[in-house]
Amino acid sequence: MTKILYVEDEPFLGQIVKESLESRQYEVCMVEDGKDAVQVFSQINPDICVLDVMLPGKDGYTIGKEIRSLNPGIPIIFVTAKIQTEDLLKGFESGGNDYLRKPFSMEELIVRINNLLFITQSRDSIVGKEILKIGTFDFNTQRFELKRGDQIRKLSHRESELLSILYQN
Incomplete structure (x- = not known):
């Protein structure tokens, strides 16, 4: 089962997304405070991370950089209400593979998750060859x-x- 680290500080939205992903056979670990995200990442070893940007404790960009330094190959999707081009660029510069603007549809999030997982699995099939x-x-x-x-x-x-x-x- 695919394991997702989902960092979202809005409890209502977070619960809806978590339950929707779980109904599609994903295992979701949700964290509401940015300062706990990297520690939880290290504990659960997820297959993919979905990070909100505006979080208490530590912002998503910082979390993305820290996670990327721990695991350079982990797929990261930033999810945020920030819509400026510079925010999008900052997301990619912070280690993100994708950037999804709120509000979003669950179908779009799932397609993006599946695409990144496919790319990662394809890459991992050749990882044995350094x-x-x-x-x-x-x-x-x-x-x-x-x-x-x-x-x-x-x-x-x-x-x-x-x-x-x-x-x-």
């Missing part, structure tokens, strides 16, 4: 680095995911 040979390039799947000769380029998490998908197909 170095992938792609033409004249060596792609380090663990360190997110692309090497050609003596030149090394650090890739973002998103670039690494995309390259892994392209490699498989």
Whole structure:
């Protein structure tokens, strides 16, 4: 069963989303305070994180960065009422793989969760190979680095995911 860490400080919305996900066979651990999120993440080892941005204790962007430092491969979706482009960019810069604006439909959230899980599972199927040979390039799947000769380029998490998908197909 897919395990989701869901961080949301609005109890009513949080409960609706939690119950809706559970009715679709997801295991959901909901946290309402940002300061507890990283500790709970470490305890439950989820498959994906869905993080609100505006939280008491610690904001979602900070939580995303901390989670990303603990597990570079974990999929993270930010869910927020913030609609400015700079907020969206900050979400991606904070380690997010996706950004969903409130209000949202459950169907859209579920599709985004499933898409990220598919990408992660596809990537994980080649994780046993730390170095992938792609033409004249060596792609380090663990360190997110692309090497050609003596030149090394650090890739973002998103670039690494995309390259892994392209490699498989």
